[in-house]
Amino acid sequence: MTSNGSAGDSNNKTEQFVALFAEHRDELFRFILALLPHRADAEDVFQRTSVVLWRKFGDFQPGTNFYYWAARVAQLEVRDYCKVRGREKLVFWTQELVELIADTRHEQQEALVRRRAVLKDCIKGLKPQDRELVELRYSSHTTSKALAESLGKPSVTVYKALARIRRWLFECVERKLAPDQRG
Structure with missing residues (x-):
């Protein structure tokens, strides 16, 4: 394949990532915020997650659910963040608690999206x-x-x-x- 084909593939990959990330950005941040007790921590982990998602976008399987893939990456980033924070000071945030919150959030995802859409309609x-x-x-x-x-x-x-x-x-x-x- 020529270098132009590679550049085209690279541009297409970038466009796909940007479109998917933009579509799910707010929901992904809300997911991280549900896992971490402080907004500043959630913002920090969101930034880290965004970089990891871009780096690992080649692992994403097109046609599958981008949000669930990204949320799993975010959950791992939260776990790592909590491990580091656990060494810094007393933190009551355990891996088991993060996983329980993440599982609950995933179970409620469709209902939350539906409620948010209805709320937007009600606001109008x-x-x-x-x-x-x-x-x-x-x-x-x-x-x-x-x-x-x-x-x-x-x-x-x-x-x-x-x-x-x-x-x-x-x-x-x-x-x-x-x-x-x-x-």
Whole structure:
């Protein structure tokens, strides 16, 4: 094969990886975050996992589930991270606990994806000012108190509005999922 063919294969491999990784990036990060108690640790492991996934992408079998392959790699990275952290200081995070959480997360994966899709649909049904409040609160990972300050509103007003919106969203999701849960 010519060097142009190899470059084409390499570009195709890169494009495949980027497309699959972009599609599953957020879910993979949430998986790691479920396994580690601190966001900073999860971000560190996510970065390490991203590099390992790229390096090992040649091992990925096209046509299989990229997310489950990536999650297994992430689980191994979490295990290694916990081993190192265990030597640094007292850590109650054991390999058995990581595996139990990972198994539970895998079992619930489809339901979580379905709930997230329904939630997005319910968010679209909010009044514009309620949707904006939710987006401001959660897109920037700001606290409700900081949000209230930035809006120039009393904290209690923002807390009550968010509680009302969360309750409505919860009921919306439950209502839309109810037919699926009966069958």
